[in-house]
Amino acid sequence: MITFDHPALFYRDVEQYLSGTTDFVRSAVAAGDAVLVAVPGGNLTLLRDALSDLGRQVTFADMAVAGRNPGRIIPGVLLSFVAAHPGRRVSIIGEPVWPGRSVVEYPACVAHEALINKAFIGRNAVVLCPYDAKRLRRERLDDALRTHPFMIVDEVRRESRWYADPLVTAALCAGPLPPAPASAPVAAYAGPTDLSRVRRFVTGCAEAGGLCPERAADLVLAVNELAVNTIQHTGGGGAVTVWSSDEYVYAQVDDRGDLADPLAGQIPPHPDREDGRGLILVNDLCDLVRVHTRREGTTIRLHMAR
Known part of the structure; x- marks a missing residue:
């Protein structure tokens, strides 16, 4: 049966991060899934070290580079990986929102997280999205609840009652932009x-x-x-x-x-x-x-x- 799953993993420290992500990866590898870990900088190093025994069974990408522009994550990172593994279930850790994300980048991140739910309809895949619940602002965690059908907190998975229509959420992120300077050529x-x-x-x-x-x-x-x-x-x-x-x-x-x-x-x-x-x-x-x-x-x- 083809299913798509898109949970948000809320973590507060390194131990929770590693527990939630490495268990996910090891279970996926054991099930024969193609596995991609796309997370930023320091977290990428943590997971590379923690999963080093799995060798080439896991593909790694620096989200701060590959996903610097949130608009390229779905086609250039996620769907590109899916296309490279036809016929296989795909398990992905994708962390597009981290404390270093700027205010100007952030609306595009929310739109990206919402649109995953449409772009992956009919695909046999799971995309787990970690969120730093200690360092991210409350509003950004609230947005995660609106863009993910499920959330995992303290190893407990449950439905998000705040999950909203992905297209409505994406549209809200595409509001009017600040005007260009009047002096701009x-x-x-x-x-x-x-x-x-x-x-x-x-x-x-x-x-x-x-x-x-x-x-x-x-x-x-x-x-x-x-x-x-x-x-x-x-x-x-x-x-x-x-x-x-x-x-x-x-x-x-x-x-x-x-x-x-x-x-x-x-x-x-x-x-x-x-x-x-x-x-x-x-x-x-x-x-x-x-x-x-x-x-x-x-x-x-x-x-x-x-």
Whole structure:
């Protein structure tokens, strides 16, 4: 029988963390599951050491690197692992929320946790998500209860009565973004002949904002992908705004399109299809992607760490 399970594991110290996660991994390995552990930094070292006797039976990934952009976790980490193990049940430890997650990244983490419940429908998998109940703020733990059907506290598993519709939760995380600075430069575009000018504009702004040429090129490619989508799918043009802060260089694409599918950019298309990869590519290239859709159109804000 195909089932999907998505519990949140609340832990308060290293002992609880190791007990809940290593028992999960060892049981999964014994059952013949393909096992992935995707957790950040220090926790990754803890689990590598604690599970070293299992060798290649467990795959490890640093969530602080692979999942720096929460929008790339489902397609690039979780579903990529599923695709690499066809026909096998998959057991994953995924820790996308940790105390070091910034305020600007966090809404995308909540949306990610909610959308897992839709992206994995019909998949024979379990994704266990640890949450540091001692160091995370109460609101972040409350969000975990809304995005996970089950919770595990003090080794006791029970249903979460706060679990909410994943699409509603994801939509709440995609609210209006803070406005771009009024002084930020803007480049409008209307058709394919404008794209080279837009690319030059973004290149100049990105390098002036402190990005190295390689990172600037990634931002240019991401913006170009979004501008092409505007031209192909909205029947109109759009505008690109670029500015910087101490932490990020931002590029914002505004158009009149309606990006209504909350799973857009989360489910890789069939290998035979040539379309449907735009937002996946954008998430791969950028450190954070935020999307806000409203009646008048869509805003997609790209963040590149300086």
